[in-house]
Amino acid sequence: MHHRPTGPPALGRRALLRGLAGAAALTAVPGLAACGSRRGDPGVVTMGSNRANDAQREAVGEILGLWEADSGITVELNTIDSTSFQESLNNYLQGTPDDVIAWFAGYRTRFFAERGLISEVSQVWDERFQGAFSDQVRDLCSAPDGKQYMIPDSTSPWAVFYFKSVFEERGYDVPATREEFVDLCERMSEDGLQPLAYGVREGWPAMGTFDHLNLRINGPEFHLSLLDGDESWDSPEVRSVFGAWAELLPYHQAAPLGRGINEAQTSLVRGEAGMMLCGLFLTHVMSEDQIADLDCFPFPEFDPEIGSDAMETPVDGFMVSADPRNPEAAMDLVGHMGTLRSQEIYTAIDPQALPVHQDADTSGLSDLDAKIMGMIAGADTLTQYMDRDTRPDFASIVMIPAMQRFLRRPDDIADLTASIQRQKVSIFGR
Amino acid sequence: MVPSTPSPPHAAEPGGAPPRSAPRRSRTALRNGRADRITLALMIGVPTLLVVGLVWLPAAATIVFSFTRWDGIGGLDTLEWVGTQNYTDAFTLYPPFWPALRNNLIWLVFLFLVPTLLGMFLAVLLDRELRGGRIYQSVFYMPVVLSLGLVGFIWQLIYSQDQGLLNTFLGATTGAEPVDWFGDPDINLYAVLVAAAWRHTGYIMLLYLAGLKAVDPSLREAAAIDGAGPVRTFTSVVFPALRPINLVVLVVTVIDALRAFDIVWIINRGRNGLELISALVTANVIGEASRVGFGSALAVIMLAFSLVFILIYVSTLLRGADR
Numbered sequence: 001m002h003h004r005p006t007g008p009p010a011l012g013r014r015a016l017l018r019g020l021a022g023a024a025a026l027t028a029v030p031g032l033a034a035c036g037s038r039r040g041d042p043g044v045v046t047m048g049s050n051r052a053n054d055a056q057r058e059a060v061g062e063i064l065g066l067w068e069a070d071s072g073i074t075v076e077l078n079t080i081d082s083t084s085f086q087e088s089l090n091n092y093l094q095g096t097p098d099d100v101i102a103w104f105a106g107y108r109t110r111f112f113a114e115r116g117l118i119s120e121v122s123q124v125w126d127e128r129f130q131g132a133f134s135d136q137v138r139d140l141c142s143a144p145d146g147k148q149y150m151i152p153d154s155t156s157p158w159a160v161f162y163f164k165s166v167f168e169e170r171g172y173d174v175p176a177t178r179e180e181f182v183d184l185c186e187r188m189s190e191d192g193l194q195p196l197a198y199g200v201r202e203g204w205p206a207m208g209t210f211d212h213l214n215l216r217i218n219g220p221e222f223h224l225s226l227l228d229g230d231e232s233w234d235s236p237e238v239r240s241v242f243g244a245w246a247e248l249l250p251y252h253q254a255a256p257l258g259r260g261i262n263e264a265q266t267s268l269v270r271g272e273a274g275m276m277l278c279g280l281f282l283t284h285v286m287s288e289d290q291i292a293d294l295d296c297f298p299f300p301e302f303d304p305e306i307g308s309d310a311m312e313t314p315v316d317g318f319m320v321s322a323d324p325r326n327p328e329a330a331m332d333l334v335g336h337m338g339t340l341r342s343q344e345i346y347t348a349i350d351p352q353a354l355p356v357h358q359d360a361d362t363s364g365l366s367d368l369d370a371k372i373m374g375m376i377a378g379a380d381t382l383t384q385y386m387d388r389d390t391r392p393d394f395a396s397i398v399m400i401p402a403m404q405r406f407l408r409r410p411d412d413i414a415d416l417t418a419s420i421q422r423q424k425v426s427i428f429g430r
Numbered sequence: 431m432v433p434s435t436p437s438p439p440h441a442a443e444p445g446g447a448p449p450r451s452a453p454r455r456s457r458t459a460l461r462n463g464r465a466d467r468i469t470l471a472l473m474i475g476v477p478t479l480l481v482v483g484l485v486w487l488p489a490a491a492t493i494v495f496s497f498t499r500w501d502g503i504g505g506l507d508t509l510e511w512v513g514t515q516n517y518t519d520a521f522t523l524y525p526p527f528w529p530a531l532r533n534n535l536i537w538l539v540f541l542f543l544v545p546t547l548l549g550m551f552l553a554v555l556l557d558r559e560l561r562g563g564r565i566y567q568s569v570f571y572m573p574v575v576l577s578l579g580l581v582g583f584i585w586q587l588i589y590s591q592d593q594g595l596l597n598t599f600l601g602a603t604t605g606a607e608p609v610d611w612f613g614d615p616d617i618n619l620y621a622v623l624v625a626a627a628w629r630h631t632g633y634i635m636l637l638y639l640a641g642l643k644a645v646d647p648s649l650r651e652a653a654a655i656d657g658a659g660p661v662r663t664f665t666s667v668v669f670p671a672l673r674p675i676n677l678v679v680l681v682v683t684v685i686d687a688l689r690a691f692d693i694v695w696i697i698n699r700g701r702n703g704l705e706l707i708s709a710l711v712t713a714n715v716i717g718e719a720s721r722v723g724f725g726s727a728l729a730v731i732m733l734a735f736s737l738v739f740i741l742i743y744v745s746t747l748l749r750g751a752d753r
Contacts, residue, residue, distance in 0.1 A: 087716040090502050111718060115503050201613060201698050257702050258591045258613020267592060392718050401526055404702040408615060422523050427721070429499075 045329040046076040047318075048098035050085035051350075053284070059349035060102075066345075067336045073329050093117040099324035100334050105140040105315040106384035108392070109150045112319070113143035119320040119327075122147045124335045132340070136382045137356050140315050151338035152317035154346055154353035157372050158208060158385070159296035159311075161268070161282060162275045166193075167295075172274075174297045176308070178216075181300040185251035188274040197273035198252035199264030200407065203400035206256075207386035208277055210403060211312055213241045213248075216302040220310040220381035227390035229428035234421035239413050244302065246410040257407055279314070279385075280372065281352040291351065294368055298375055311379040314388055315356055391427065398423040489733065495726035502715075502722045516727035527728075530705035533619055534735070537626075537706070538687035545627040546683055549634025554664065556635070557642040571636055573629040582696035585625040586612070615703025622693055622704060630686060634679055641675030642668070677746060684739045688732070707732045 051060055057079060064075045078098055093101075093112060101118075103109060112118045125138075125148045133141075133152060141150040167174070170191060175181040185195035200206040214223045218237045225231050226238070253264065253273060261278075265285045268276045276282065277299065283291050301308040318337045324330040336342055343355035354369055354376070362370045376382065387395035402420050406413070496517070499510045520527050552570055556563050573581060588595045589611035597608040611621040645668055653663040669676075691708040694700045700709025707728060714725030 086718070090718055090720060094503065108718065117503070203699060203701055255591065255610040255613050257615075257698075258610035258618070260590075263590065263592055393714070393721050396717065397713055397721070400699075401701050405525070408702075419523075419525060423525075426519050426523055 042326060042329070043072070044074050044076055045100065045324075045326045045333055046078060046098035047100040047102070047333070048085075048092070049077060049079045049102040050082035051102055052079050052081045052085075055350045055352075059346040059353075062345055062349065063337065063342045066342070067333055070336075071329065071332065073326075073333075075333065093321065097321040099321055099326055099330035100337070101319050101321060103150065103317065103319050104384070104388050105137070105150055105152055105317055106388045107390060108388050109141065109317075109319060110143050111391075113145075113147075113149040117322050118149050119322055119324065119330075120147045120149060121151060121320055121331065121334060124148075124151060124331055124338075128335045129338060132338070132357055132359065134356075134358060137315060140382070140384065141317065150317040150319045151334045152315050152356045153337050153343050154317075154350070155313045155315045155356050155376070156280045156352045157311060157313040157354065157376060158212070158277065158279045158299075159372065159375070160275050160277050160299055161294060161296045163268075163271075163290075163293045164295045165293050166271065166274060175300050176297075177300050178302045182248075182251070185248075189251070193274040194253050194267070194272055195251040195274050196248075196253065197264040197268040197276040198256040199259035199261045200256045200404070201258055201260045203396070203404060204387060205261045205264075205278075206403040206407065207395065207399065208279075208312070209245060209248075210241060210399075211383065211386050212277065212299040213244050213302070214238075215310040215312075215381075215383065216299060216306060216308060217241055217244060219306045220383060223310075223383065224381075224389060227386060229390070229394075229424065229430060232421055233424050234417045238417050238420075242406055242410075242413045242416065245406070246413070249407075249410055257404055279312075279352070280354070283351040291368070292366070296368065296372065307380075309379050310381040310383060311375060312385050313376055313379070313382045314385045315382070316353075394424065394427050398427065492726045492729050492733070495722055496730045498723040498726075500722045502720045512723065516724045517731075519724065520727055520731065526701070526705040526710055529703070530700075530707045530710050531731075531735075533705055534687065534690075534707055536619065537623065537690055538684065540620075540623050541627070541630055541683045541687050544623075545630035546634050546679060548627075549631045550638050552631065552635045553638035553642055556639055567635075567639070571632040574632040574636070576629065578626070578629065578690075578692035579696050581625055581629050582693040585622075585628075585693075586697065589621055612697055613702070618697075618703045622697065626686075626690060626693055630683070633682065637675055637679055637682070638672070641672045645671050677743075677750075681743055684743075688736055688739075707735070 047064070049060055051057065060077065060079075064077060067073075068075055076098075089103075094117065103112075109118070113120075125141075129151070137152050138148065141148045141152055143149055166172075170187075172184055172187065173180070175184045188195040211223065214226070217240055218226075222231065222237060226233070231237075253259065253267065256264070262285060264273070264276060265278065265282045267273045268282075269286060269290060283294070286294065298308045298311065318334045320327075320330045320334050338357070340355075340357045340359055343357045343360060347353045347355045347360075348364075354365075354373060360373070362373050365373065383389055386399065390399075398420060402416060406416055495509075497511060497513060499512045499516075500508065552566075556567055560566070576584070586594075589597075591597060591608055591610050591613065594611070596611065600606045601608060609617070612618050649667050649671060650663055653667045658666065689708060690706055691700075691712070694704040694706055694709050695712065698704055699713060700706050711725050711728045711732065714721045714728065
């Protein structure tokens with residue numbers, strides 16, 4: 001699934017009004033959810049989905065069609081563009097949500113599970129998915145109570161992407177370590193290429209750089225504990241991440257704050273840049289020929305003790321609302337979304353999605369997809385991207401402005417980490 | 431030189447002062463039957479209910495929330511009282527706060543200096559019945575019809591660093607290095623202000639044009655007979671006669687400056703040089719783990735900011751009504 005939409009938000013003004021004046025209305029929402037049992041028609045189940053681009057709509061429609069034919073139950077699909085979906089999910093889940101809801105695994109699911117806004121789906125896991133998913137994926141779909149709250153279906157992993165034709169033509173080798181990576185960047189600069197395409201006007205794409213550097217320099221365990229709020233941000237570890245970032249900045253496209261991620265992807269496609277650290281969703285801007293020419297490698301190793309196995313693989317899936325109108329059908333449908341057949345249909349249609357089912361057949365996949373599947377299978381830790389591994393308010397309100405400030409003034413690290421730490425304490429309360 | 435005030439165009443005056451004859455009319459109503467009293471009660475009651483329900487209650491709730499920590503999930507029992515911590519955090523810990531306050535002020539001053547004066551100038555020109563005046567009028571007014579969100583999108587096409595019209599043009603004509611219009615926090619605010627002004631100018635132009643049409647032509651004739659040139663006529667005779675329009679323009683401009691939001695939100699969600707209080711409020715309140723308390727505190731600060739201008743406006747209106 002698309003990691004984060006880049007299109008203009010449709011509800012901007014309305015969202016502002018909600019912020020200024022609607023705070024009172026928020027309190028009324030739980031009351032609405034409680035009134036009336038609203039047991040619906042047993043022949044209908046509803047689904048809310050944020051998979052709104054054409055390929056995603058087509059893929060979801062196909063899978064739902066199969067289930068409708070099998071069960072004889074109609075699915076009312078309610079697709080909303082993903083920015084509006086994310087912005088209003090809080091209120092939506094507290095109102096009268098649809099029975100089955102598309103969402104992200106990890107912190108974002110745990111948050112709603114702990115608040116009692118979604119139903120446990122452990123039974124579906126036990127009945128239908130014994131051994132179907134890795135333990136890591138299972139953990140991503142579980143709350144701290146050990147029960148599962150999401151059925152996973154696909155992932156859109158991150159890696160360093162490049163075009164095979166460019167590497168062959170210029171005789172570049174894929175780098176495995178930081179030294180090789182820097183050497184390659186130097187060579188690209190000499191050849192008149194911008195080594196790394198970079199566009200962070202939206203703010204969130206900068207998280208990818210921080211995540212990968214932190215994973216490689218301090219290891220996945222520290223990374224996740226840092227994002228959980230358990231570590232200090234004003235620490236030598238975090239400062240070393242920003243330091244390493246500052247050293248790599250000259251190899252990135254200059255002035256990234258004014259360039260959208262789509263524009264950066266375009267400069268990779270046009271051959272102005274040689275590589276790009278991005279999610280598989282960058283295939284959306286490419287033609288089929290270009291996708292066939294696309295290849296990738298894991299973000300290189302910085303410390304041999306830590307290696308380069310940890311991988312950012314944001315997992316998407318489906319959850320069931322707290323009080324579904326049609327509970328049996330909802331549980332059956334959410335199970336259907338996670339089956340091997342559904343995942344294979346979905347990921348065949350949506351070029352940015354890869355199946356998370358362990359038995360998924362990789363023989364039909366493109367070389368690129370098969371390679372990424374191999375990287376996932378070999379990863380010791382799967383992380384979800386910063387804004388899915390930590391509180392969304394911390395990620396968007398503290399970290400995005402902080403990273404933008406870093407990109408403006410990369411030499412001012414100590415003051416920056418101190419400011420992040422103060423705000424972290426204010427948000428996490430510890 | 432006593433300005434003879436022409437009848438103010440009430441239609442253009444939002445929330446204008448009640449007509450002076452109001453007390454007299456209500457006395458008449460009391461003498462009338464029950465039906466009239468019911469009508470009167472409805473006419474006062476319904477707007478009062480709307481204002482209290484849609485303006486005062488939410489505003490009061492925002493003030494209450496601003497002293498709490500709350501993520502918008504669960505009932506009021508999940509509110510955690512934190513005193514004035516949200517305000518302290520906003521003023522001391524939250525880096526975008528001061529830039530946002532400064533940007534809001536710059537926005538306000540800029541809107542007064544550039545589009546207001548330019549709009550007035552265009553209105554004076556168009557008032558002279560130029561050939562093709564209506565075409566110019568439509569062209570200048572066109573951007574007003576577009577939402578600021580759409581304006582933001584259009585200007586992205588112009589300002590884009592690698593693919594934008596402006597950099598391509600500058601590069602082709604002067605060979606200049608591409609400028610990072612949206613990414614450089616020292617200039618992006620002004621780049622955006624140009625876009626906002628592009629829209630605001632047409633609006634101001636139309637308001638002044640309407641006002642100028644309403645100015646009694648005999649005033650100008652009298653000024654001409656007294657030997658005043660066109661500039662003197664405008665500054666000493668026409669402009670003072672436009673007082674009601676000036677007040678409307680003042681209010682419209684302040685409102686536009688305070689609610690500026692869409693365009694920066696579209697561009698980069700109000701970050702990196704484009705911070706505005708309204709964008710900060712939105713960023714804090716929307717989303718999953720939302721900070722309703724902190725966002726409310728920012729909204730209250732914005733409310734206080736607006737109150738200053740509201741008070742100036744209302745006191746001017748009341749003084750006008752007394753005269």
